[in-house]
Amino acid sequence: MRATFPRMGTSWVAFKTLIENLGVEVVLPEPANRELVKFGVKHSPEFVCFPFKPTLGELKSALDKGADTIIMAIDCGPCRFGFYASVQERILRDAGYDKFRLIPLDQADLLNFQWVQTLFKISGKSSFSLYPKFVKSVLYFLKKAKYLEDIQTAEGIFRAYERNQGDTTKIVNSLLHKLDETNTNKGLREFRSVIKNDFEHLDIDKTRKPLKVGLAGEIYISLEPYVNLDIRRKLGEMGVEIYQCLSLWDWIAHKFHLNYHRKWLEHLAKPYMPMDIGGECVWVIGQYIDNAKAGFDGFVHSYPFTCMPEVTARTIITNKLKGIYDLPIIYFSFDEQSGIEGFRTRLEAFVDLMRGRRTKKKNETIKSSIHSNNNYGSHFYQECLKLVQQS
Numbered sequence: 068m069r070a071t072f073p074r075m076g077t078s079w080v081a082f083k084t085l086i087e088n089l090g091v092e093v094v095l096p097e098p099a100n101r102e103l104v105k106f107g108v109k110h111s112p113e114f115v116c117f118p119f120k121p122t123l124g125e126l127k128s129a130l131d132k133g134a135d136t137i138i139m140a141i142d143c144g145p146c147r148f149g150f151y152a153s154v155q156e157r158i159l160r161d162a163g164y165d166k167f168r169l170i171p172l173d174q175a176d177l178l179n180f181q182w183v184q185t186l187f188k189i190s191g192k193s194s195f196s197l198y199p200k201f202v203k204s205v206l207y208f209l210k211k212a213k214y215l216e217d218i219q220t221a222e223g224i225f226r227a228y229e230r231n232q233g234d235t236t237k238i239v240n241s242l243l244h245k246l247d248e249t250n251t252n253k254g255l256r257e258f259r260s261v262i263k264n265d266f267e268h269l270d271i272d273k274t275r276k277p278l279k280v281g282l283a284g285e286i287y288i289s290l291e292p293y294v295n296l297d298i299r300r301k302l303g304e305m306g307v308e309i310y311q312c313l314s315l316w317d318w319i320a321h322k323f324h325l326n327y328h329r330k331w332l333e334h335l336a337k338p339y340m341p342m343d344i345g346g347e348c349v350w351v352i353g354q355y356i357d358n359a360k361a362g363f364d365g366f367v368h369s370y371p372f373t374c375m376p377e378v379t380a381r382t383i384i385t386n387k388l389k390g391i392y393d394l395p396i397i398y399f400s401f402d403e404q405s406g407i408e409g410f411r412t413r414l415e416a417f418v419d420l421m422r423g424r425r426t427k428k429k430n431e432t433i434k435s436s437i438h439s440n441n442n443y444g445s446h447f448y449q450e451c452l453k454l455v456q457q458s
C-alpha cells in the first residue's frame with residue numbers, strides 16, 4: 068500500500084509519522100501550487116468552498132506519484148467539509164484515476180475511537196502483534212503535532228525581532244526537517260529543547276516593540292501558506308508579532324475534548340454564537356474578544372471564499388463586537404483569484420493603521436497589555452517571550 072493525504076501546511080510531518088509507523092509507505096503530494104489549484108478549479112463544482120480545490124489537486128498529484136490509497140478526514144458536518152471525501156473520490160474517478168481506494172478517517176468525535184478501526188484498516192492487519200506499533204504511531208503523531216504548534220508559536224514571535232530577514236524562515240524549515248527525521252523516544256522527548264536552542268541562536272533586536280496581532284480563521288486556509296499567500300511570514304517581516312493558537316494539535320485536543328483553551332473561547336463567544344455551526348466560527352469570535360481584552364494591536368481573520376461559518380463570524384464581529392471591543396480587524400477572503408499585490412497593499416495599510424493607533428494611545432491608559440501580562444497564551448508562548456528578553 069502507498070498512502071497519501073492532503074498536506075495542510077506543515078501538518079504532513081505528523082500525519083506521515085502516524086502512517087509510516089503502521090508499516091505503510093507514504094507518498095506525499097506536491098506542496099500546493101498553481102498547477103494543482105488549476106486542476107482543482109477545473110474539476111470542482113464552481114461554488115464549493117475553496118479548500119476543496121487545492122486539496123483535490125494535492126490528491127491528484129499524489130496519485131500521479133504512485134499513491135494507491137487516499138486517507139481523507141471526514142466529519143458529519145455541520146458545514147461542507149462533511150462531503151469533501153466522497154465528492155473528491157468521485158471526481159478523481161471521473162478524471163480517470165480509478166485504481167485507488169479512499170479510506171475515510173472520521174474526526175467528528177475522537178472519543179468514540181472509530182479512528183482506531185480506521186488505523187487498523189490502513190495497516191492492513193488486525194492482530195495483537197500490531198498493538199505496540201499502533202501505540203507508537205499514535206504517540207509519535209501527537210508529539211509531533213504538539214511540536215509543530217510550538218515551532219509555529221516561536222516563529223510568530225521571533226520573526227518580528229530578527230535582524231536579517233529570512234533567518235526565522237530558515238530555522239523553521241530546518242526544524243521541520245529535523246522533526247520529520249526524529250523517530251526515537253529520546254529524540255522526541257528532547258525536541259522542545261532543540262526548538263528553543265535553534266531560536267536562541269537567532270540574531271534578534273530585542274529593543275523592538277512589535278505590534279501584536281491575533282491570527283484566526285478557517286483551519287486549512289490558516290495553516291496552508293500557499294493559499295493564504297504566506298500571511299504569517301509577510302506580517303512577521305513587516306515587524307508584527309503573531310499570536311495564533313489554531314494548529315493541528317489544537318484541533319486534535321479539541322476533538323478529544325481536552326482543549327480547555329477552546330472551551331474558554333467558546334465561553335467568551337457564547338452570547339453571540341451559542342453553538343458550533345462549522346469551521347472555526349465560534350473560536351474566531353472567542354479569540355477576537357480574548358485578544359481585544361489582552362490589549363492586542365489588531366486581528367486578522369482569514370477564510371475561504373464562500374465559507375458560510377467564517378462569513379457568519381465576520382458579520383458578528385463587524386456588526387457587534389467591533390463596537391464593543393474596538394480591536395482593529397482586517398478580513399481576507401482567499402480563493403484561486405487572490406492576488407499578491409492587492410493583498411500586500413491592504414496588509415501594509417493595516418499595519419500603518421495599527422502603528423498610528425498605538426502612537427495615539429501612547430499617552431492614554433491602556434486597559435491591559437500583553438507586554439506586562441505574564442499569564443497570556445500557552446506555557447510555550449510565555450517561554451518564547453522570555454527567550455526574547457533574555458537573548
Ligand code: SF4
Nearest residue numbers: 116146147148346374
Ligand atoms: S469551514 Fe468553510 S471552507 Fe471549511 S469546509 Fe466548512 S464551509 Fe468549507
